[in-house]
Structure formats: structure tokens, C-alpha cells
Amino acid sequence: MAISRKVYTLDEFTIQQLRNFPHATGELSGLLRDIGLAAKRVNVEVNKAGLADILGEAGMMNVQGEEVKKLDLFANNQFTGALQHGISCAGIASEEWDDFIAFEDEASRQSKYICLFDPLDGSSNIDVNVSVGTIFSVYRRLTAKGAVVEPDDFLQPGIRQVAAGYIVYGSSTILVYATRRGVNGFTLDPSIGEFCLSHPDIKCPAQGKIYSVNHGNFYRFEERVQNFIKKYQCNTAQEGGPYTQRYIGSMVSDIHRNLLKGGIFMYPATTDMPQGKLRLQYECNPFAFIVEVAGGLATNGYKRILDIAPASLHQRSPLFIGSSNMMEEWEIGRQIQQ
Numbered sequence: 001m002a003i004s005r006k007v008y009t010l011d012e013f014t015i016q017q018l019r020n021f022p023h024a025t026g027e028l029s030g031l032l033r034d035i036g037l038a039a040k041r042v043n044v045e046v047n048k049a050g051l052a053d054i055l056g057e058a059g060m061m062n063v064q065g066e067e068v069k070k071l072d073l074f075a076n077n078q079f080t081g082a083l084q085h086g087i088s089c090a091g092i093a094s095e096e097w098d099d100f101i102a103f104e105d106e107a108s109r110q111s112k113y114i115c116l117f118d119p120l121d122g123s124s125n126i127d128v129n130v131s132v133g134t135i136f137s138v139y140r141r142l143t144a145k146g147a148v149v150e151p152d153d154f155l156q157p158g159i160r161q162v163a164a165g166y167i168v169y170g171s172s173t174i175l176v177y178a179t180r181r182g183v184n185g186f187t188l189d190p191s192i193g194e195f196c197l198s199h200p201d202i203k204c205p206a207q208g209k210i211y212s213v214n215h216g217n218f219y220r221f222e223e224r225v226q227n228f229i230k231k232y233q234c235n236t237a238q239e240g241g242p243y244t245q246r247y248i249g250s251m252v253s254d255i256h257r258n259l260l261k262g263g264i265f266m267y268p269a270t271t272d273m274p275q276g277k278l279r280l281q282y283e284c285n286p287f288a289f290i291v292e293v294a295g296g297l298a299t300n301g302y303k304r305i306l307d308i309a310p311a312s313l314h315q316r317s318p319l320f321i322g323s324s325n326m327m328e329e330w331e332i333g334r335q336i337q338q
């Protein structure tokens with residue numbers, strides 16, 4: 001029986017995209033293949049987290065001073081290993097490593113890309129069966145091919161990203177990645193072990209009904225942020241409401257939902273965390289890139305996220321991200337020079 005419709009796997013899709021670029025080397029598709037492979041391995045472990053002894057806290061502290069869960073370590077090792085043993089990445093930085101790692105073998109040194117990732121975001125949700133995810137970001141290195149990568153390769157503003165993406169390990173497992181050409185989503189078909197194109201050319205609706213924020217922190221937010229949030233709670237139909245509040249506590253799932261349905265996600269600065277909680281390089285930049293390519297906007301409340309020049313690898317930033325109309329409506333969503 002003939003199959004009625006061509007189903008593109010992640011590999012087929014990235015290779016087909018290459019044909020639009022006669023000078024492309026295929027390195028980016030190689031890198032995405034390595035990421036997809038690591039994601040499949042992590043997916044298997046995340047799915048059996050409730051069964052295996054792997055569930056629970058490893059008891060160590062990461063560089064952010066937070067407790068590390070065992071699955072964080074597993075995911076970190078899988079992504080590090082897949083990229084190190086591949087030939088498409090010259091070095092990595094991860095939320096779980098203190099410093100970047102330069103791959104010194106000849107093939108890796110010849111690669112033009114570096115990768116930053118948060119191997120398992122939202123890991124406090126693992127114990128309670130809530131979706132978690134991986135976030136990644138790809139840059140062209142600044143140092144010459146053949147050399148060992150250096151700190152500056154990892155401290156580029158988000159606007160220089162070549163690609164960014166995330167994986168949600170949820171009711172189904174989906175890998176979404178963006179290049180400047182568009183955002184596409186691939187759902188893992190467990191029967192064949194392949195990511196298959198399921199969400200082509202994702203666009204973030206300009207207007208949405210959802211806002212996502214940790215309300216428990218409300219009295220720790222700046223007044224203008226509180227006023228911004230109150231608007232969503234007290235609105236009338238004339239103001240475009242009513243709005244719905246949704247906050248899982250896994251930004252990968254929260255932003256994935258808002259990207260598809262339309263909405264705004266916020267993690268503002270608080271009195272106890274004046275720089276915000278989320279990491280500019282591992283969390284804010286990749287999502288800002290994806291959401292902007294999909295037609296949305298992302299700021300830190302004053303400035304476009306993608307224009308911020310990072311001063312250090314593990315820098316934090318407030319984040320406001322989502323549908324363009326919702327972001328533009330309030331000054332927090334616009335770019336304000338200070």
C-alpha cells in the first residue's frame with residue numbers, strides 16, 4: 001500500500017534545507033543529528049525515571065549553587081558526549097559545567113560551530129511526572145577553524161545565533177529548532193525511533209490569551225511589572241480579555257505552549273534575585289531567537305534579549321517573551337533605552 005504523504009525525518013529535512021545553500025558543508029545538519037541522538041537517549045531515561053534508581057537527587061551542587069538531580073547529570077553527559085564524539089562541534093558550554101569545554105581532536109577543531117545547552121531544564125519537575133526539556137543554541141565560532149576554541153567564542157550576543165532549539169520530553173517528545181529561515185517541530189515516533197516533521201513553519205500567534213508567571217513572587221516584582229500583570233487579571237472584554245494564567249514551572253513546556261497557542265511568559269527580576277533567575281546564554285537567548293523567528297518578541301524588560309552582550313557564561317537575565325501584540329502593548333515588551 002502506498003504511503004499517502006511523505007513524512008520527513010529530522011535528518012531528511014535538514015539535508016533538504018541544505019540544498020538551498022550551494023556552499024553549505026552539512027555541518028549544521030550533522031550537529032542537529034548529534035543533538036537528536038542525545039535527545040533520544042535522554043528521552044528513554046526520562047520515560048523510565050519513575051522506575052529506575054536514577055530518580056532523585058545526586059546530592060551535588062552545580063555552578064549555580066543548586067542541587068543536581070541524577071537525570072541532569074545523565075542528560076549533560078549524553079549531550080556533551082554526542083557533540084564531542086561527533087565532528088560538527090568545536091566546543092560546548094553547559095549550564096551544568098563550570099566552564100566551557102574545548103574539543104581538541106582534529107575533526108572537532110576543524111568545525112565552525114560551538115554549542116551551548118541546558119541539558120535538562122525544569123528538573124525539579126522530574127519527581128512529579130511533569131514535562132522537562134533540553135534547550136540548545138548554536139553559534140559560528142569567532143576563532144579560526146583548526147584552532148582550539150576560546151572564551152570569546154561563547155560570549156557572543158544572541159543575535160549571532162545560527163540555530164537554536166529545544167526538546168520537550170512530555171506526553172510526546174518533540175524537538176523544535178529554528179534557523180533564520182523558520183521554526184520547525186519534529187515529534188519522536190517511538191515505533192521507528194525517528195523525529196518526524198509534525199509542526200512545519202511554526203508561527204507564534206500575534207495575540208494570545210495566556211500569560212505565564214510565578215505568582216508566588218508577585219510582591220517581589222518591580223511595581224511596573226506588578227501593574228503589567230494586574231492588567232491581565234482585571235481586564236474587560238473591551239481590553240481583549242479575559243486572559244488565562246498557565247505556569248507549569250518548566251519553561252520549555254510553558255514557552256512551547258505559548259509559542260503554539262499565543263501568549264506571554266515572564267520571569268521578572270525579584271527583590272532577592274535582581275538579575276532574574278534564568279540564564280541568558282542557556283535559556284533566554286535560544287528562546288528569544290526561536291520566538292523572534294516565529295514572529296514574537298523577547299526583552300529583559302528594558303532591552304531586546306538578543307542584543308545583550310554577555311559578560312560571563314552563567315549570567316542571568318529577567319525574561320519577557322511571547323506574542324508580538326501582547327509584548328508591544330506594554331512598555332515591558334518594547335525596547336526601552338535606559
Ligand code: AHM
Pocket residue numbers: 066118120121122123124214249250251252267277
Ligand atoms: P532549572 O534550570 O534549575 O530547571 O530552572 C529553570 C526553571 C524554568 O524551567 C522555569 O521556568 C523556572 O525555573 C521555574 O522557576 P520557579 O520555580 O522559581 O518559578
Ligand code: MG
Pocket residue numbers: 095118120121122283
Ligand atoms: Mg534550566
